[in-house]
Structure formats: structure tokens, C-alpha cells
Amino acid sequence: MEASFKAKLSQYQQRVETGIDTLLPSEDTHPVRLHRAMRYSMEAGGKRLRPVLVLALSELADSGQDPIAAAVAIECLHTYTLIHDDLPSLDNSDLRRGRPSCHKQFDEPTAVLAGDALLTFAFELLSREYASSPELAVGLIQDLADASGSRRLIGGQQEDIDNEGKPVDADTLQYIHENKTAALLTAALSMGLRFTQPGAQALQLIQKVGFHLGMTFQIVDDILDATSSAEAMGKPVGNDASADKTTYVALHGIEGAREHAKEHTSKAIAAAKSLGGNNRFLLDLIEQLEHRIN
Numbered sequence: 001m002e003a004s005f006k007a008k009l010s011q012y013q014q015r016v017e018t019g020i021d022t023l024l025p026s027e028d029t030h031p032v033r034l035h036r037a038m039r040y041s042m043e044a045g046g047k048r049l050r051p052v053l054v055l056a057l058s059e060l061a062d063s064g065q066d067p068i069a070a071a072v073a074i075e076c077l078h079t080y081t082l083i084h085d086d087l088p089s090l091d092n093s094d095l096r097r098g099r100p101s102c103h104k105q106f107d108e109p110t111a112v113l114a115g116d117a118l119l120t121f122a123f124e125l126l127s128r129e130y131a132s133s134p135e136l137a138v139g140l141i142q143d144l145a146d147a148s149g150s151r152r153l154i155g156g157q158q159e160d161i162d163n164e165g166k167p168v169d170a171d172t173l174q175y176i177h178e179n180k181t182a183a184l185l186t187a188a189l190s191m192g193l194r195f196t197q198p199g200a201q202a203l204q205l206i207q208k209v210g211f212h213l214g215m216t217f218q219i220v221d222d223i224l225d226a227t228s229s230a231e232a233m234g235k236p237v238g239n240d241a242s243a244d245k246t247t248y249v250a251l252h253g254i255e256g257a258r259e260h261a262k263e264h265t266s267k268a269i270a271a272a273k274s275l276g277g278n279n280r281f282l283l284d285l286i287e288q289l290e291h292r293i294n
Contacts, residue, residue, distance in 0.1 A: 057192025060277035147187035156180030182214020
């Protein structure tokens, strides 16, 4: 399983890299410094989990549309959040994906603008590339907008900031990560699924998959932040503890957090199995996310 999974993952990741290179404005687009900063952050590599999910879900059934623009769009939006998260006024992180974060490589104002530009470019891509399929375009835009606004991703970020240095209970911690992390992963799944012309039941199931997948991802990230190295992670570790943030590790301990990750993994797999179709890669991916801590 692992060899075939890695090969398929690599294929998806390469499609994403090619899509980014093809669809983003070139470095010499005016103003040059802004577009260089956009490309610098987008071309920094990483797992490409969200665009990979878009591509994988689009293959659950036959689709006549190319999902690569949707995959690049969600990576643009994700990268904008990383650029802004790294800023001195938020996480104040100098390292991202193994190299200097955008504001360290360029400057803080350029980093803010590069993030803003990637956010708007995500929606430009969706509206332009799928203009000939209005129903699909509207669904993709709705998924991405719903996941990234003040009641989901940005709201989760605000709640996280508001609770720094405060004791946080399990419900509040879940709210933060259901919105800050799981919302965009759910959007990736839903956007990919839309290429298969899904029914209402499939769209409901994918919400369950996304929630439990997102919670697994965040819990595993909390564990790795407490146990791994900056070299292995490609970003600073221990930031949550130094910022006095409550994490799953702080709340439940390492072993308790592992148990929560296993529980969410099991529920994500059960929901993904109910989707049917060509879901082998999705099932393997869910398992692999939890295996990062085993």
C-alpha cells in the first residue's frame, strides 16, 4: 500500500507544482516585488495537502472538467493564511517550509500585500477558469468563501488569539481548530467532490470526513510541535508553548492526544468508506496523517 500511495501522492503533488507555475502571474509582472513575493511563498513546496485532496476527490468518479485550477486556488488561499500567520503581529515566525518566511525574505508590508493578493487571486482563478460551467464555479467559490471567512477560518484564528495565555476548555479548543484548520480541509474535499456531480448525501458525508480529518491533522500537528524538531517540520517548533497557547497536548497530554487522533481517524475513515467510488487514496491518506506520530 505505502509504495503505491507514495507514487500517487507524488503524481498529485507534481500536478500541483505544474499548475502553480502555469497559473500564477509571472515574476516579471508589474509590480515585480509583489509578484516575486507571491511566487516565493507559493513555490516553497510543502505537503500540498489541500490541493492534493481536491485532485483526489475529483477522481472518485469520472469528471469532464480539469480540477487543477481549483487545486491551485485553495493552495493560494492556504498560502495567504501562512504568510499572514508568520507576521510579527501574529505568530512572529521567521521560518516557513524550511526557508525564511515571506516577511523575512522581503519585508512586512510586501508580505501583507502578497497574502492579500493570493487571497483575491484564488477567487479570480475559480471565476475565470470555470466560467463555462457556472453551477460548478458557484459551488467552488461558495465552498472556499464559506470556509475562509469570519465565521470559519478567520473566526477560528481570532478565537485562538483571544485565548492566548488563558485556560481553554475542550469545547473552545475544538471550536478553534474546527474552524482554523478543519474548515479549509473540508472545503478541499468538497471542491474536489463537486467535479463528480455529487448528490446531497455525498456532500453531507464529505463534511464529516473533513471535520474528523481536520481534527486529526491538528492534533497530530500539536503532538509534533511538542516532540519534533524545526529541521523535521520545516518551521519553528515549540511556538505554541512559548505563546502560552492551549493545545491538545497541553490539555490531554501526549498519550491522551494520540487517543483523540486515533478516534478522529477512525471516524474519518468510516465516513470516507461510505462515499464509495475510487476512494482508496483518500482512505490511505487519512491513515498516513495519523501515522506521522507513530
